[in-house]
Amino acid sequence: MLRTLLMVLCVVAASQQLEIPKFSVPEAVEKGSDAELICEHDGSEKVSIVKWFWNQDGAEKPVQIYQRAFGGEKKIIIPKTEPLLNITLIEEDKHNLALWDLQPEHSGTFECQVEEEANFMERRIASPMVVYSIGDGPKLSFEGEEDVLVVCEAAGVAPEPEITITYGDTTLNTTLLEGPVDGLYNVSTNATLARQDIEGVEVSCKLSFDNEAIASELLQVADMYHSADGAERTTAVWALAALVTILHLQLM
Structure with a gap:
């Protein structure tokens, strides 16, 4: 009986997994150009937090660049880097970011994280982006x-x-x-x-x-x-x- 109950719970948990059906980060961007970071979750009402992180090439750890805790305001977090990483929201009702005037020092990995705190569930997707210059x-x-x-x-x-x-x-x-x-x-x-x-x-x-x-x-x-x-x-x-x-x- 206990084994059957555990199997049912596992099936329920699997069926409730968070999904990020639309995610994209450009693989290569020319110096001085712009880029769009797309992260759209499955629309679950239980999603409580969406975050973006940037792990700059050569950095010891990633830094957070965006957060929205539902019920609160969307917050863009500008990292203290030189040159400055310029960030704006593409659309107010979504969590997609626009980066502009990109420089080679902005190369790195960008990660989107979606959380359901009530169910202790989390989903992350990351992808690298290189900013190049042909000089x-x-x-x-x-x-x-x-x-x-x-x-x-x-x-x-x-x-x-x-x-x-x-x-x-x-x-x-x-x-x-x-x-x-x-x-x-x-x-x-x-x-x-x-x-x-x-x-x-x-x-x-x-x-x-x-x-x-x-x-x-x-x-x-x-x-x-x-x-x-x-x-x-x-x-x-x-x-x-x-x-x-x-x-x-x-x-x-």
Whole structure:
């Protein structure tokens, strides 16, 4: 009898579980852009508290950024960070937040928590968001004749990037980083190559991120190296690579 009663109680508890049927946090947002955080519970009248938390990348613990205890006012809690995390409500009758003028330091995990205090029930959903910057670059330059110094560089980039020089079947990826300063990195790599190895060969400079939310090869500049005997040192060809991935993520 006791076993049957326990089974019934478990079934009732399972049937009363809180649900958050609509939850979304953008995976990737460009520096200076806005984002919407969506958290809509199942409409249960027993829901007593809704909260949002932000766990900034590198922080020891999350901080609360929103709370609504039913019967009380909605409360936006601005964390004491630099730069300031700008937060507003999207709609007064819901618990969805708008973040604006986002910066790389705002990257982190955002979590929505819904509680039924009377039944000691709680539901949490979290998702990471990265704020990226493509900065200035990548730029490719050549210096010298017989021994040619090839430099590939970019400035004002986030998150932590990688940069590579490729010619023929060879790829060089010794990345030199400066920063972060205000969440941004300057990045470069260079190599001294023999003229005969790159004469008339396409040399490319690629910027990439070890983050699946951002396109792996964001920008590419390719040049054909010619010696001083030619009319021009380089013929530059700029190409956008994989920006469709980012646009797709922003529209999801």
